[in-house]
Amino acid sequence: MSKNIRALAARCLYAVVDQGRSLSQELPKQQALVESGKDKGLLQEFCYGVLRYLPELEHHVRQFVKKPLTGKQRVFHFLMIVGIYQIKYTRIPDHAAVAETVAATAILKNRHLKGMVNAVLRNFQRLDSTELDDSVAEPVRFNHPGWLIKKLKAGYPEQWQNILTENLQRPPMWLRVNQQKTDVEQYLTLLEDVDIAVKYIAPVSNAILLEQAVDVTKLPNFADGWVSIQDGAAQAAAPLLSARSDDNILDCCAAPGGKTCHILELTPDIKAMTAIDVEPERLVRVEENLARLGLTANVIAGDAANPIDWFDGELFDRILLDAPCSGTGVIRKNPDIKWLRKASDIDNLVVLQQQILAAIWQLLKPGGTMIYATCSILPEENTMQVSRFVEQNADATLATIDMGQDAKDWQILPGQDSMDGFYYAKLLKKS
Incomplete structure (x- = not known):
């Protein structure tokens, strides 16, 4: 051909x-x-x-x-x-x-x-x-499906147009330095040596934003696991989880494994790391990432909504639940989301998130911490979902997130500090 x-x-x-x-x-x-x-x-x-x-x-x-x-x-x-x-x-x-x-x-x-x-x-x-004038229908003028525009108008009456504009931009390239191989300062020097310009360093996660995207083969020691590609918003997950020595940790819905690896890079002396995902074929990427970075985890194909099929009975100290979601925060890098998702999908995803939250909460030790995360910007998957969960579970409290702000949860919008749209909430289980 x-x-x-x-x-x-x-x-x-x-x-x-x-x-x-x-x-x-x-x-x-x-x-x-x-x-x-x-x-x-x-x-x-x-x-x-x-x-x-x-x-x-x-x-x-x-x-x-x-x-x-x-x-x-x-x-x-x-x-x-x-x-x-x-x-x-x-x-x-x-x-x-x-x-x-x-x-x-x-x-x-x-x-x-x-x-x-x-x-x-x-x-x-x-x-x-x-050029398109204002007489053209909004889905054409803003290059988004009508149902999504309607939801963004409802959720972000002052910001919806900016969100739609940001979704049309090319995603920037963020790097995560493997703390087990090197440190950020040393890696910045290596980037300078090969004339790769850095635009910004995230103050909390030390994520590195490049001036422009480059082929990964040009990144110093990429093949040897010194650095990974991961958006700045996603790199907040591991610091928020705050893993400690001897913790038993679960990364739920873990594929492709970026957050699993980041937790291990920051806290190599944890007791155990379990990474599960419902799709076995996606776990291949988790294994590949662990191998390249020289890390080890217990990788399991399992349904987060039905832990009885894979849970061994030992409760977890900390759980990262990166829940299945609409992906409406990562349209910059996955523009097909706009055309593959339907309005009815959101209601179904909200129900699935509720099921997973309820099931996984039972695996968390009293006194333990769960980070609920999505790459969505829709309130029904995020703030509304977490509020409902806390109201329905007397042993759950919503902790303040300290990521340069004082808030009960953290909604990042597309393009904010050059990051993807992302959501975080920190749930504590009463002792």
């Missing part, structure tokens, strides 16, 4: 948007068909970019295609979108974008649509302006 990057992007986007498949699963399949690292990067740029601006790009297609493509022709809808994305949002010369996108029609085995694809792209080129 020819390696026309536009054709591969159209197929990937069709699988994600129309068939509901995850970008993290589909993109690697298409990238495996090309050899050049540059082409792999370009393919990723097309797919991520289109998913960020999907409603806007579809709006432009509808300006020229009055009858939507269906069935086997549907992939050509996404091919035209890929073409328009290149013209509007990349530095690729228009003539090259049009030519390569039109050439992809042969690869996708429908040459008779060549004329339509060519006409749409050339007509788009001729537009005096591609």
Whole structure:
């Protein structure tokens, strides 16, 4: 098969948007068909970019295609979108974008649509302006589904537009230094030696924000486990948990294992670390991360809502519950979330979170600490969820979080200090 990057992007986007498949699963399949690292990067740029601006790009297609493509022709809808994305949002010369996108029609085995694809792209080129005015519907203007805009307006009446804008940005690159291999100051020197610029050091977690993203192979001693890639917000979990020597710790819903590893890096002399996740295939990443960093944990495939299947009876001193959630705080790095999630999913996730909270709470020792975390920004998954839990459990209290602020819980919004959207609450179990 020819390696026309536009054709591969159209197929990937069709699988994600129309068939509901995850970008993290589909993109690697298409990238495996090309050899050049540059082409792999370009393919990723097309797919991520289109998913960020999907409603806007579809709006432009509808300006020229009055009858939507269906069935086997549907992939050509996404091919035209890929073409328009290149013209509007990349530095690729228009003539090259049009030519390569039109050439992809042969690869996708429908040459008779060549004329339509060519006409749409050339007509788009001729537009005096591609800017959207206020008369365009909000989902198109803000490039988010209507249900999510409605929820953000309700939860953040003063900030919702800023959240939507931040969600369209490219995610920055944060590093976590492995304290068992080196320290932050030494690693900053190594970065300076290879001309990798640092923008910011988080004051509590010592997370390192780079000026711009780099390939991990360029990071000093990455393969030897000196450093990991982890967002600044996620790096707050381990300091908040405050593990101590001889603690028995559970990381619940642990895959891909970044927080498990961070806890072990900060407190290597804990009694035991158990990491569970309901999806066995995702635990492969946990094992890989532990191995690269030279760390050890008891990794178990298990359902957090049904501990009876895996719990050995020894209660935990501290539990990190990174609960399944909508992922609405990490849309910058996972733009497919906007199109894979539905409003009804949120109600189902809230119920699942309640079930897991109730089940895992029983595994915590009296006097123990649980950190409840999500990568969501929706109040029903976060503040409302925790408030309900505390009201329903007389042995649970909500502790103040000391992360540069005095608050009962901590909602980080997308882009705040360059971090992902994230939520933390610290629950203490009465003795």
